Amino acid sequence: MDLKDLRSEIDIVDKQIVELFEKRMDIASQVADYKIATGKKVFDREREEVKLQAVQDMTTSEFNKVGVKELFSQLMSMSRKLQYQKLTEAGASGKLPFIEIDSIDKANSRVCFQGAAGSYSEEAMKRFFGEDVNSIAVETFRDAMAVLEDGSCDYAVLPIENSTAGVVSEIYDLLAEYEHYIVGEQIIEIKHCLMGVSGATLEDIKTVYSHPQSLMQSAKFLSDHSNISQISMKNNAFAAKKVAEDGDKSQAAIASKRAADVYGLEVIEEGVNQADSNSTRFIIVTNQKVFLKSASKISICMEIPHETGALYHLMSHFIYNGLNMTKIESRPIEDRNWEYRFFIDFEGNLSDSAVKNALRGLREEAKLLRILGNY
Known part of the structure; x- marks a missing residue:
């Protein structure tokens, strides 16, 4: 048999695979209808593990065993996404515990920043809230989070990322520790002087x-x-x-x-900083679960199962829902060696159906998911 004949056989098999794939997805759609009616969860980890082992046992070589596991992992992942989509369309996506607001009351807010008069944090605060902002200065980033927690301030202004030096890792750790939420951001050009x-x-x-x-x-x-x-x-x-x-x-x-x-x-x-273009991104944080109606960026934090392909499968929720992921950072989880917490920024608004659909899938499949803000 020559190459042309072999390729013809592959074409026939591929057609059969496509037909079977569509049949499988149609059944998955019916499963979604059943789960909508009964309130069952989409993701059943134990069932999927049993299924993966069963299909691997049908193979005839170690190479095929690995390949079949990957193939069926993808098939089940696609089936889940279809089911999440149908649940969202049926209005079963659930309400997110965030209140939509039209604007931030900048004139009547008390704001804290880390540092002292003349700092870049103060400049970012005044740029966002105005020169006449009612403000206090605190010594540390943790102090800023603490005054939000006890209600002494309504907002805190914190640096999270510099275009040259990278992320401020302490801020990511504090966002994971405190129940505070990002409601805005301000970018300040950095020009250091000696x-x-x-x-x-x-x-x-x-x-x-x-x-x-x-x-x-x-x-x-x-x-x-x-x-x-x-x-x-x-x-x-x-x-x-x-x-x-x-x-x-x-x-x-x-x-x-x-x-x-x-x-x-x-x-x-x-201009003693070496980069001609150097900016720091500051976030505006509050202890209220609110988001602006005009918000277009979402930040989340999640922990994932410590297993092969876990991050890949979770990232696919952004792809299937047409969401543009703009940033991902990882931070080690304290007291859990070699396990990491992921911080992700992506475009969207919490009221968007695609965002609700993606968040539902992430919430079911991640070990932990927190929405850090929509701004």
Whole structure:
């Protein structure tokens, strides 16, 4: 038999596979109707594991055993997605515990930010809420979450990601720990300045103070001046404040020009961060389960089964529902070696049927799912 004949046989088998696939999906649709009527859950992990073992036992080689397991895993995954879709269409998707609002009451809100006057966090807050915002400054990111939890503030402004230095991992961990929700974001262009007391020059500087992220973003400049030692601070504005209070010409801070103005320091050199384009994304967090009617981005956090293909199957819910995933990050789960929590951003609004459908599937198949916000 030549290649042409073999390909013809494959074409015949493929046609049969397609016909059987459509027949299987039609039966899956009937299963969905039954589950809608009876209120049964779509995902039955034990049933699927038994089924996978049964089809593997029908194979004649180890290679085919692996292949059949993968094939039927996909078939069952597609069947579940069809059933989730039918449940959503039947209005059985359930209501998400979020309240839709038209806008944030910025004029009458109390807002906290981490750092001090002159920090990028303060700038992000004022850009989002306005110059006259009623605000307080706290020392740490955890403090910001705590004042939200006890009701001392309505919102907190927190940096979550820098275009050069990457994510602020502590913020992701705090989002998983606290029952707070993202309702907005603000992007601030970062232009770090080296600043010191009046009359100080670059040659005078022996020690520079700044936040670890800012020191990282200014690594090239600092490596070119290896005689300058680096000391980390909790916030750039704290660094500028220290240099101003100490009044020592050998000390400098890396912070924003705004911080230099606030603390009466002189800018020795502008743009010490190496990237021409450097921005930080700040999130606006509240303890209320609300989302804006105009929101277009959703953030979620989930834990997945520690097994082969688990992440792949969960990610497929975005594909099948036509949702564009814009970001994924992982963080280790405390006290569980080699297990990770995933943070995902995707486009959509909680009122969209495609979003409800995807979230239903993720909720049933993930070990844990939390909606962090729609903004």
